Amino acid sequence: MKTGDFYHNFMTVHNTRKWTKKRKIFFCSFFILIFALLVCIFVFQMHIVITPEDGMEVHAELGEPYQDSGAEGELTGTLFRFIHKPVQVSTEGEVDTNKAGTYEIIYSAKSGRYTVTCTKKVIVSDTRGPVITLKSNPDSYTPYGHPYEEEGFTAIDATDGDVTDKVTSEESDGKVYYRVSDSLGSSSEAIRTIHYDDRKGPDINLAGGNEITWYTDQGDYVDQVTAVDDVDGDVTSSLQKEGSVDASVPGDYTLSYSVTDAHGNTTTAQRIVHVLSSENYNARTIYLTFDDGPGPYTDQLLDILDQYNVKATFFTTSVRSQYSDCIKKEAERGHSVYVHSASHNYAKIYASPDAYWADFDAQNSLIQQETGSRVNVFRFPGGSSNTVSANYSAGIMTTLTQQASARGLIYEDWNVSSGDAGDTTSTDAVVNNVTSQVSANTAYGIPSVVLQHDIKDFSVNAEERIIQWGLENGYSFRKITPASYIAHHHVNN
């Protein structure tokens, strides 16, 4: 074998070995590269995480507004957790809190090639009891020791609506507890603290009213008054009284009362006690009154009255001026002389209040001329109840009666009508009318004010029989004075 061959052979072997080694290195490098690539892909793997603020399932109350609290999103490394990159999250889905049910809110986020979605459940349901709303009046309060007086409340439930009528309330220890449940069994309670106070003074109760008439023959005046407080109860013993009544001396007495409750509230009251002479009048007192004169029969009447020592009352006019001197005689013989009307002309006097008072003043002037003094007692032509005046002026009687008291005048109507103004022309009828109506008044317990006219002869002719009947039956005849019994009709115009 030649050396060259050897070398050749040797080199061939050697070259074969060298190739195999190169291939190994190549493959090894390749796999290492792939492996490194895979490791890199794994190591640098990223993903998006969405985190709803309040969890994956939330409750929303029926009927109340729902505001989704949103979600946070971030891109984070699978291995390298320390990588945090915020990602915008968009929200989709509606929640209708007026309707119970389960709603979905879908969050989604995208960053490069990474996307993710996440679904949150919102369960709308009524878990609360009705809402109780208490009304309260700022001015109201409950007197101490008194039960609370309800100021009002409402109860509205998300499921059942208005359940006000299902509310129960219970008062205990200065509080009122209101309770109500809805049909799902949720209940609620409201508590009211009662506002106690005492701002009201005691009530003063004046038995008999704030004006009392007392007669001298009733003995000492007995004042009956009590005071009751809404908190303190009977406080009559705390009543302070000022003034006194001398029941033996006729006059007007004013009594003043004052009482203060435990919380400093004071009430005052007053009353007037009119002490009248018991001789003044009673149910067997007859006031004979004669209107429209003087006239041709006035003298005759004055003689009859003198004969029985009976004092009467004349409501005079100026219509028959030739008899005006009778006014003086009436007064001189002890009778009362008052105003009726100068003209006795309805159309004229009831045309206006001014016209009325002008006519009144004219007659009062005549009385002053005849007797020396003016008077403050009068009788309306037709009486205060007349409706004739409405033909001339609507409402004038209402006005005149009010003006009379404002002027300090007393008007007197009547409660016994003799009928001599037109119903009858018979003396017998006048006697019967008067005696029967006087008897009725006596049975009723009141004095009698008899209306007659001394310009009617048949009426004057009845006088003696009326007086005799009265005296035989225990009546006394009196003239009217400002302190007399007052007969008032109902005002109709």
Ligand code: ZN
């Ligand atoms: Zn008359």
